[in-house]
Amino acid sequence: MPIPEDVTGDEIDKDVRQELQSLPKTLAEDVAKNLVMVARLIDEDPEGAYGYSRVALRLASRVAAVREAAGFAAYANQKYSEALAEFRAARRMTGTVELWPVMADCERGLGRPEKALDMAGAPEVHKLDKAGQVEMRLVAAGARRDMGQLDAAIVTLQSPELASSSVQPWTARLRYAYADALLAADRTGEAREWFAKAVEADRDGSTDASDRLAELDGVEFVDALDEDEAGDENQVQDQVQVRDQVDVEDDGDDQDEDEEDEVEETSDEAAAAAEADSEKD
Numbered sequence: 001m002p003i004p005e006d007v008t009g010d011e012i013d014k015d016v017r018q019e020l021q022s023l024p025k026t027l028a029e030d031v032a033k034n035l036v037m038v039a040r041l042i043d044e045d046p047e048g049a050y051g052y053s054r055v056a057l058r059l060a061s062r063v064a065a066v067r068e069a070a071g072f073a074a075y076a077n078q079k080y081s082e083a084l085a086e087f088r089a090a091r092r093m094t095g096t097v098e099l100w101p102v103m104a105d106c107e108r109g110l111g112r113p114e115k116a117l118d119m120a121g122a123p124e125v126h127k128l129d130k131a132g133q134v135e136m137r138l139v140a141a142g143a144r145r146d147m148g149q150l151d152a153a154i155v156t157l158q159s160p161e162l163a164s165s166s167v168q169p170w171t172a173r174l175r176y177a178y179a180d181a182l183l184a185a186d187r188t189g190e191a192r193e194w195f196a197k198a199v200e201a202d203r204d205g206s207t208d209a210s211d212r213l214a215e216l217d218g219v220e221f222v223d224a225l226d227e228d229e230a231g232d233e234n235q236v237q238d239q240v241q242v243r244d245q246v247d248v249e250d251d252g253d254d255q256d257e258d259e260e261d262e263v264e265e266t267s268d269e270a271a272a273a274a275e276a277d278s279e280k281d
Contacts, residue, residue: 001037001051009033016065023060031060038069046076064093075102080109097124101135105142113143134161134170138177145181154181172202176209183216192216 009032071086
């Protein structure tokens, strides 16, 4: 797959670059460039990111960072079985537990929420950092909802991290998930409150909390482009109506002229008849 000229491979994380040092220099550069493309495209063009991840995987399948990148690219394309296999491979290579929450979410994607819940209670969770533990809580709550256990999902999300007033990288998503669960349970007032709190914490727009809040408040957004198109359509309709009115008036004028011609012809005929009678006398 083509690599843009502005991609050098130096953009990758230093830890990943260190992993690639086990490869020949030229090969390491090629792999690095493909990994950069995966990171660049995974949000906006997940299919493109997946393509570059397959190239990197073909070039260096024994590098943990490559397996991890391939896993995330597959995950972004909802290829959960493939993603899970890549995450497991990366975990075997590194021995870390960082991928545990996303592995559990893959189990959800495969229709196995019970397995995700088992993973949420596993000893590996205690080895996760705070961000990982919050992510695991989100996955567990999602699994509860998958199983129809809405109240249990709400309780799962109730945590010190949710109650904290400080804003952390996970705060917006945690508050959003809690608000969404409350709304699903028809607790609309509480849901609105937590969507508002999610908006306060969502500094980079990672959720659509503001749209959900506006929807609850009955606010409708109209696209400016749609307004322009509607205005153009109304203008065309007005022009058509004016043109039709002019046509009607023109038809009326033509009819009046025809009637006047008929009156004039009748008058001329009457005058001619009267003159003929006079000559006879």
